[in-house]
Amino acid sequence: MTISAKEYARRRQDLMATMGPNSIAILPAAPERTRNRDVEYPYRQNSDFWYLTGFGEPEAVMVLLPGREHGEYVLFCRERDRTMEIWNGYRAGPDGAVSDFGADDAFPINDIDEILPGLIEGRERVYYDLGHDADFDRRLMGWVNSIRERVRSGAQPPGEFVALAHHLHDMRLFKSAAEVKIMRRAASISAGAHVRAMRTVRPGMAEYQLEAEYLHEFMRHGSRSPAYPSIVGGGANGCILHYIENSQTLNDGDLVLVDAGCELENYASDITRTFPVNGTFSKPQRALYELVLASQYAAIEATHPDNHWNVPHEAVVKVLTQGLVDLGLLSGEVSELIETEAYRRFFMHRTGHWLGLDVHDVGDYRIQEQWRQLEPGMVLTVEPGLYVAPDDDTVDEQWRGIGIRIEDDVLVTKDGCEVLTHEVPKDVADIEAVMRGNG
């Protein structure tokens, strides 16, 4: 399942090919973060760093030096340390960085002040993303300044800083066969968790108890973490877009909106389903649900390399606006309601985002002012919703407090798209059948 050493090497080569010979790329691992006192958050590697190295340890710095005779890929990392390894676990060490992670050269991270300025010196351009890690920014400026101080002795400081992310993020947008395989598996695990939740939910359960079903299912299948904090909102909590408290009781007669996806080998999945706590949609719930579903099908239909990024969103807006008029939540001319964005009272977010190592993955949505064309290998979410505020007295009472989102993960293919998360039902009859135990 994992990405091969060869693929990591190819990514570094592809990046270096765009950098040119007289340059250096510098990328630090994610810092460790304190949760409270001496407890740390579970460590998660920086996605760019992971993409280029597959190296999961903190306190590491990747350096790429195109054309360097003694090796183009240098990794600084923690040294092996018997005591530290007894307390905190295995470290690859510089020898392991070379033998197991493909580094051409590796040094102890504690020696970086002595070694890195010498690697920077004489390189004209530094590829580095400023502004993400203030401590590292400061250290890097220190190394560059130490070279500048020696210009009268012939030292050659770099003349230019260039964003590393620019080309790297474009590479990350296009998923390889190996990446798609992992993302398919992540999607399948998350789909299974949603099915499990549909089977398990009962009136009187707490939202966090339903959340526990997801976590159990994720880990049982090899995922060590959700890709983002799970959203489990019963009733009107489903209208709070980033509701992660998950502390309330799930009530008979309400819907529950669950936005939850696992992370696998650092790749995200991202699924939302909305289903009735008691197993049966009420009439108004069903009407709004089927409207969101129709818009989602329209968007998936529009996810095609013939279309640009915004076409699926435009399809959603059209279906939802027409439906809101038909149901009486909006009144007026559909074209004018779209023009004035009247639908935004009930649908206030976009239809999707890129998906990959980050849940809101990297990659440009526009190129030179134009919406980007969809291309095979891109993975995105399709996630329309409708959210009627519980105190919205401009609409009939039956609609108030209903929040619905339906979200799938979709791979753009040569002639359309593949729904990676197809294993979890979304049609009303299928959801109700699963909840009755017949699906």
Ligand code: GLY
């Ligand atoms: N789960 C985050 C999102 O749907 O964008």
Ligand code: MN
């Ligand atoms: Mn989501």
Ligand code: MN
């Ligand atoms: Mn999403």
